[in-house]
Amino acid sequence: MKRDLITPLDFSVEELDRLFDLADDIRLRPDKYAHACAGKKMATCFYEPSTRTRLSHEAAMLNLGGQVMGFSDAGSSSAAKGESVADTARVISCFADIMVIRHPKEGAAAVASHFATIPVINAGDGGHQHPTQTLTDLLTIRNLKGSLSGFTIGLCGDLMFGRTVHSLINALMRYPDIHFVFISPPELKVPDYITDALVERGITYEECVSLDDTISKLDLLYMTRVQKERFFNEEDYVRLKDFYVLDKSRLDMAKPDMYVLHPLPRVNEISVDVDDDRRAAYFPQVQFGVYVRMALVLTLLNITVE
Amino acid sequence: MLNVGKIEEGFVLDHIKAGKAMLIYHYLHLDKLDCPVAIIKNARSEVMGKKDILKVECDINTLNLDVLAFIDRTITINVIKAGEIVEKKQVKLPQELRGIIHCHNPRCITSIEQGLPHIFYLADDKKRIYRCRFCDEKYDSARVAEIWK
Numbered sequence: 337m338k339r340d341l342i343t344p345l346d347f348s349v350e351e352l353d354r355l356f357d358l359a360d361d362i363r364l365r366p367d368k369y370a371h372a373c374a375g376k377k378m379a380t381c382f383y384e385p386s387t388r389t390r391l392s393h394e395a396a397m398l399n400l401g402g403q404v405m406g407f408s409d410a411g412s413s414s415a416a417k418g419e420s421v422a423d424t425a426r427v428i429s430c431f432a433d434i435m436v437i438r439h440p441k442e443g444a445a446a447v448a449s450h451f452a453t454i455p456v457i458n459a460g461d462g463g464h465q466h467p468t469q470t471l472t473d474l475l476t477i478r479n480l481k482g483s484l485s486g487f488t489i490g491l492c493g494d495l496m497f498g499r500t501v502h503s504l505i506n507a508l509m510r511y512p513d514i515h516f517v518f519i520s521p522p523e524l525k526v527p528d529y530i531t532d533a534l535v536e537r538g539i540t541y542e543e544c545v546s547l548d549d550t551i552s553k554l555d556l557l558y559m560t561r562v563q564k565e566r567f568f569n570e571e572d573y574v575r576l577k578d579f580y581v582l583d584k585s586r587l588d589m590a591k592p593d594m595y596v597l598h599p600l601p602r603v604n605e606i607s608v609d610v611d612d613d614r615r616a617a618y619f620p621q622v623q624f625g626v627y628v629r630m631a632l633v634l635t636l637l638n639i640t641v642e
Numbered sequence: 643m644l645n646v647g648k649i650e651e652g653f654v655l656d657h658i659k660a661g662k663a664m665l666i667y668h669y670l671h672l673d674k675l676d677c678p679v680a681i682i683k684n685a686r687s688e689v690m691g692k693k694d695i696l697k698v699e700c701d702i703n704t705l706n707l708d709v710l711a712f713i714d715r716t717i718t719i720n721v722i723k724a725g726e727i728v729e730k731k732q733v734k735l736p737q738e739l740r741g742i743i744h745c746h747n748p749r750c751i752t753s754i755e756q757g758l759p760h761i762f763y764l765a766d767d768k769k770r771i772y773r774c775r776f777c778d779e780k781y782d783s784a785r786v787a788e789i790w791k
Contacts, residue, residue, distance in 0.1 A: 420755050441751040443776020447758065462749045464777055529773070529780055532766070 339636050340449040340456045344470040344507040351635075352507075356475050359624070359631040366399065372634060372641050373402030379432035380406030381424065381448075382459070383415055383439040388600055388622065389459045389468070393436045396629035405432065425452040434637060437461075455636035463497040469599050470503040471632065472625035477556060479624065480595050480617055484511045492519040492547055492580055493560035493605060495526040500599040501560055505530055509537060516541035517550050521579050523572065524562070547580055551590045557582070559598045559605050559618075583607040587615065597621055649678070652699040653731075654720040655710070660684050662714055663694035669713060669742060670705055672698060690716075708736040712770070737764050739772055743781060750777035 340346065347355065362369050378397040382390050385408070394404045407413040415424070421439065425448040428435050437448045438459040445458030445465070460466045478484050489508070491501050495518055505526070508514050516534065518526045518541060525543060534541050544550055551557065562577045582596065587610055598606060598618040610616050634641070658666060663681050672679050680697040687693040698705075702721055710717050711733040719731040739762040745752045752758050752774070761775035772781045 420757075421751065422755065422757070439751070440749075441754060442747065442749050442778075443751040443774070444755075446776050447751055447755060461751070462777070464749075529765070529778065 338453070338455050339638075340458075341467050341471075341632060341636065342445050342449050342456070342458045343465050344467040344503045345510075346467070349510050352471075352474065355471070355628070355631050355635055356478055358634065359475050359627040360479075362630050363624075363627045369400055369630065369634070369641055371401040372639055373397060373400035373637065376400075376402040376434070376637060376639075377432045378402055378404045378406075378633070379428045379435045380404060380408075380459075381413070381428060381435060381437045382406065382408045383410040383413070383437075383444070384460075385409060386438055386459070388625075389438060389466075390436075392622070392625045393457070393459065393468070393629055395626050396633055397434075399626065400630055400633060402433075402633075406436075421447045422451040424448070425450075425456070429453040434633060457632065457636070460499060463499050463502075465503050466499040466599075467503055468625070468629055468632065469500045470507045471628045472621060473500070473504050473558070473597060473599070474507060475628045476597060476617060476621045476624045477595075481555065484508070486513045487555035488515040488517060488553055489556040489558060490517040490519055490547075490550060490554040491526075491558045491560070492582075494524045494562045494576075495520040495560070496524040497563060498560045501526070501558070502530060504558065506533075509533065509539060514539065517554060518543045519545070519547050519550060519580070521545060521576055524576060524579075547582070548586065548589065551586060551594075554590065554594050557590065557594060557596050559596060559602070561598075561601065561603050561605055578604050580605055581607060582610060584609045584613070587613055590615070648725050649680075649697050649699045649722050650725050651701070652677075652697065652722050653702045654722060654727075655696040655698075656693070656718045656720060657687070657690060657716050658694035658696065659714055659716060660690070660692035660694055663696055666696060666710065666713060666717075669709055670707070672696070675700055702731070706736075707731070708733050709739065709742055711735045712739060712742065712772070715770070735764055735767055735770060738762065738775075743772075745774040745777060745779055747774065747777050747779040750774060750779060752776055 380390050380393055397404050421444050429452045434455045435452055436457045436459050437445050440462050442462040442464035445461045449456040458467055495501050564573050595615050595617040663683055677700040682695040684692045685695055720727045721729040744760045762772040763775055765771045765773040
């Protein structure tokens with residue numbers, strides 16, 4: 337039976353442990369995996385713009401000795417002619433061994449996985465889920481903090497439309513002893529289905545507006561961009577886009593071992609003067625993203641390297 | 643006073659909120675049945691003021707009545723045999739709703755993709771909350787009432 341990655345919860349905690357162990361082995365011994373996907377093809381089907389996520393998947397496949405093909409906006413695909421996601425998934429299954437899809441509509445990847453006969457990776461479906469970013473975040477945290485439990489994590493910015501945030505919270509809910517601090521403007525609060533789930537599981541969280549008031553108690557700070565494409569109203573976007581700016585003076589209030597993560601691209605929410613701080617983990621995070629996607633491709637294609 | 647004859651074998655859906663009988667008629671696909679069906683609208687009720695009633699003269703086991711729990715929790719089901727009530731049935735919320743409601747989230751893939759089934763999974767039994775299988779949009783009874791208004 338084929339495996340897909342549509343939500344971060346598609347893999348059990350044990351499966352994620354194995355995936356992260358594999359990613360760590362790839363990081364330490366990349367040559368061992370350089371030809372693991374020789375003869376395999378990845379189709380990257382991106383219906384909305386992306387630089388990092390598409391290139392990260394493509395880099396992962398190329399690092400494994402495989403090949404890549406695809407499209408990078410809906411206008412250059414059959415979607416412009418009105419082809420459905422279901423039909424595209426069926427067609428791509430005839431060309432490639434694995435499919436990566438990003439689509440502006442929520443649930444599009446689930447539709448693709450239903451109709452494709454090859455493994456499907458969800459590279460973002462609207463404001464809904466972004467599970468490979470979550471795997472990236474988890475692997476980064478595991479490497480920085482040594483484990484995926486026993487810390488206070490602050491999530492700051494657009495917590496309403498930020499799919500990376502939703503996916504990360506869903507994934508972290510399964511690990512013990514994590515306290516969440518949601519820092520957002522009132523208009524961009526984390527959705528109630530997420531806080532409902534936290535309450536149901538007895539996981540502690542707090543919601544606040546001020547980053548300054550809370551930064552000192554955090555072990556990890558996950559910053560997010562306010563995304564223009566998620567707003568129907570330009571005025572709201574302009575009003576909220578620079579609500580939070582993490583600069584050197586704010587970072588000075590944080591613990592000496594509080595790492596800053598960001599799914600990127602950042603705009604103004606992290607000043608460039610933070611980049612040289614050793615706690616700025618958002619560029620190493622990108623590299624972890626390639627390793628974890630390599631491990632994911634191997635896992636979904638059921639390829640074992642001895 | 644309106645009189646509708648007793649049924650011998652079948653079931654009666656009582657205490658339907660006034661105005662909802664036709665909705666239930668359609669969701670249970672009663673129009674497809676080749677048996678007597680009586681739709682009583684705005685019947686007088688001491689408790690509800692007005693209520694709707696559906697009387698259906700067929701084997702209750704041929705229909706999936708679980709969906710009633712989602713549509714209207716006040717409904718009671720009386721099973722009739724030999725003209726007498728032999729059982730008052732309770733319905734449970736179904737784990738999945740298919741084609742009962744449509745997702746109204748404009749960001750959901752079902753808003754643009756033709757032919758997709760509208761599927762909702764039971765996310766919270768106690769709070770009677772369903773979520774869209776594709777986008778996780780929340781639908782509770784208040785929202786569904788708004789959609790069906």
